Amino acid sequence: MDHFKTILRHHYDRDAADVIPQQGGWSALAYKVISDQHSYFLKVYEKSRASTPKWTALIDKYVPIIQWLSCQTGLQGKLPVPLLTRNAAYKHEDDMGIYQLFEYIEGKTIGSQALSTMQVRQLAEIIAQLHLYGEEVPISTAAIKEDFRIPFAEQFREMLNEDIHRLPDDVSEIVKPFASILATRMNDLEMIAEELRGSEVEMKLCHTDIHNWNLMQSGQQLILIDWEGLKLAPVEADLMFLVDQPFLEEFMATYLKTHTNYVVNRQALKFYQIRRRLEDICELLEQLLFDEQEEEDRVGTIRHLKGELSKVEGD
Ligand SMILES: Nc1ncnc2c1ncn2[C@@H]1O[C@H](COP(=O)(O)OP(=O)(O)O)[C@@H](O)[C@H]1O
Ligand SMILES: [Mg+2]
Known part of the structure; x- marks a missing residue:
């Protein structure tokens, strides 16, 4: 979990006290991140999975649309809220995987x-x-x-x-x-x-x-x-x-x-x-x-x- 904590600190400016594995879905691993008083949801698409390119190729295209929908339409509060990296990127990427951070629901x-x-x-x-x-x-x-x-x-x-x-x-x-x-x-x-x-x-x-x-x-x-x-x-x-x-x-x-x-x-x-x-x-x-x-x-x-x-x- 230290790897995730490092990513959260360096790329998302969050100090994670705990990173807890959650039941994931089809495409990615899922973690609950606890940082003082606040929880986040970290989705990790492993590069070792053949399906990862298919699921992640369009992150930069669809996340801004989700953000727009949740700010500008009646869908506010009905969608997950994606959080950006320190450099305002929609995802972080390293040799092991591709990461997306959300508000925890x-x-x-x-x-x-x-x-x-x-x-x-x-x-x-x-x-x-x-x-x-x-x-x-x-x-x-x-x-x-x-x-x-x-x-x-x-x-x-x-x-x-x-x-x-x-x-x-x-x-x-x-x-x-x-x-x-x-x-x-x-x-x-x-x-x-x-x-x-x-x-x-x-x-x-x-x-x-x-x-x-x-x-x-x-x-x-x-x-x-x-x-x-x-x-x-x-x-x-x-x-x-x-x-x-x-x-x-x-x-x-x-x-x-x-x-x-x-x-x-x-x-x-x-x-x-x-x-x-x-x-x-x-x-x-x-x-x-x-x-x-x-x-x-x-x-x-x-x-x-x-x-x-x-x-x-x-x-
Ligand atoms: N923002 C969130 N907060 C808390 N739990 C979440 C959040 N997003 C997803 N989950 C949980 O994680 C599971 C997998 O997430 P999902 O986005 O559906 O991944 P996949 O693409 O792998 O299916 C969901 O079924 C849900 O239980
Ligand atoms: Mg799913």
Whole structure:
């Protein structure tokens, strides 16, 4: 922890009495930092993780937008507050990792719990507020603008064609019956993507990773955290996380108070739903093909893969 204390002292001007590991998320390690009378949240993206470049490349682009949203809009108090380094940088970087410091949010992560009606309303208010803002905000959104690319398409096809023979027998048995529908879905997705690229679809700021592990209850307020995925995109990039929820009606009742004329863009919704499904399947196959997994994890991955494959037909 001394390494972190040194970083906090030299780059954030904070004297940390204690740095306590917390349960992290998918992308980074998490620590609670206690410095006289005040707590901070330190997120550490380790350079040893393959996913780190993907999660950190846009920090300098999205953090100023988060700051603007939390100072200039009704989202104040509903987002995490990022803190800058001594040199007013949005992150600190060294050989080991990339660091981001936030105000500590005293509260509880929703996690595996269900949202209460009140929480659904507050979530809908946050998303409705966020969707009021688009390209016109005073900070550049060019780097986070949706381009409807499918970065994993080539790898996906390769896995279905060549790598399928390298899959262990038990996995290949599961995947083979779906090979043709998966190829069809990828073609569908590319067609939809091309149409969306050519259309003048309206784009707003979107969080793009709405789930209960990214929601915290702090006092009376629900807070949406983890803004790594901030995009300028069709609002369906967010609404796709809500359409299958049991509380959709409650959510929309609140959302529509702000966006009275909202009509779902079916094509954009389909794009995000299929893209996410295929991306998940691609990642699961990648794990089974290339990662050295413990038996228990492997069983979990296979179960997850089966579940996703069974839903492809209905997409
Ligand atoms: N500012 C904060 N204060 C306190 N706890 C936080 C804060 N931000 C995140 N957390 C906790 O840390 C966990 C991981 O943070 P998150 O930003 O979602 O990281 P990841 O990108 O790894 O998913 C969250 O689920 C939440 O429990
Ligand atoms: Mg998270």
